[in-house]
Amino acid sequence: MYHTWMRFFTPGPAHHRLGLACLGVGLQYGALPTVGPRVLDHHVAVVISTGAGWYADPEGRRTPVTAPALLWLTPGVPHHYAPDPGTGWDEGFVDFTGPAAASYTELGYIEPDRPVVALSDAAGPRAVIGRMARAARRDNPLLEVETGAAVHELLVALRRARADLAPDGEAVLKALARDACLALTVADHAARHGMTPAELRTAVRRGAGCSPKDYLLGIRLGRAKELLAATDLPVAAVARRVGYDDPAYFSRLFTRRVGMAPVRFRAQQGRAVPGGWSNQVPDPADPPVIGRTTGGAAP
Missing domain, CATH: 1.10.10.60 (Homeodomain-like)
Structure with a gap:
């Protein structure tokens, strides 16, 4: 048994010019079927929260995948993967494309040479994917912009969750x-x-x-x-x-x-004002307001 929910989108030219466009989002769990071998013309981030399986490179060499983990599926690169048939896994995936992907790759947020990336915790990326899923209702007039913006957020969350970047x-x-x-x-x-x-x-x-x-x-x-x-x-x-x-x-x-x-x-x-300025990050829950004195000034 496996369970699948997914939505696919067709962003217009203006949405692509925003830098990143979301082409689809999905949530799946269970003993999912094997994917590939196949080749895509866009990026996919597959975030695995629980379970285990394998990923095979273009030469057929298999790499074990143990949650929490990320699979990078890169345009033009053959890929082949599956969860363990006995235990399955829990995944969220996001398909995306756009000119900003090249810059994210240059900055190390997307890693074509590392298709399997260990994560310290999948909670942050999965929360972003969850928001994208909630935005994917068919009557959402902000769908393409909202999900496209969330792809940027997802790439940051994935970078922050990489296990090799921690302490x-x-x-x-x-x-x-x-x-x-x-x-x-x-x-x-x-x-x-x-x-x-x-x-x-x-x-x-x-x-x-x-x-x-x-x-x-x-x-x-x-x-x-x-x-x-x-x-x-x-x-x-x-x-x-x-x-x-x-x-x-x-x-x-x-x-x-x-x-x-x-x-x-x-x-x-220039905004120099009497009383000086503060370098303390404001608390959004307690913003400064007119008529109330705020904290001390910074030198």
């Missing part, structure tokens, strides 16, 4: 974020963690999908934008606050990456 790599990324505005080179950061620069590059690439330099730069420029928008600090002082002793170099770097000079960004986004 150590996350600790390194958090430490880099904490120390990003110190005047340190990538080699300095690596040494602080007892790593070689190559080891740090590998850890950051796996965890954040980019180089340590780009990871640190993104944090520094984000902090610089906050200081430019919310304070009256001179540009030179902002540069020093985010780790650059040479304000001219900082301005050139900011202009090249942001697309405008720091002074122009401040002119557009």
Whole structure:
């Protein structure tokens, strides 16, 4: 016995231009039939919550699959898989396509070379698939946009749930974020963690999908934008606050990456107000309101 529910969609050209379009979503459980061998022209993420089975590569070599796990089915790549006929498994699947898939692959969110990925927990991805299933009612006028947006969310949830990314790599990324505005080179950061620069590059690439330099730069420029928008600090002082002793170099770097000079960004986004600003993330359940004093200002 097996049980299957699925819906398939036909997004229009405008939906594809949003970056990712959802082509279908399904929930299945039990002793499901064997899939393939077959080849698809789009991506499929198969999230297995419970159970076990196997996946066969184009040469016919089988890899055991034990939940929680993810199967990446990639366009143009033959695939063949099935749950154990005795126990079956519980799966949710999402078919998708779109030009943004190439960028997600470059960033390491989609891994064509790793068709079987162990997950630390399938709850997060399955919750997203559940919302997509609820959005898939035939009378939903927002169907294509809602499910397309959820594909982006699913890729983030799958990246977060990867078993090989948990404790150590996350600790390194958090430490880099904490120390990003110190005047340190990538080699300095690596040494602080007892790593070689190559080891740090590998850890950051796996965890954040980019180089340590780009990871640190993104944090520094984000902090610089906050200081430019919310304070009256001179540009030179902002540069020093985010780790650059040479304000001219900082301005050139900011202009090249942001697309405008720091002074122009401040002119557009400046919101310095009496009482200063806070870098504490607001609590959505207790937002600041007119007539009530909020927390202290940040330096």
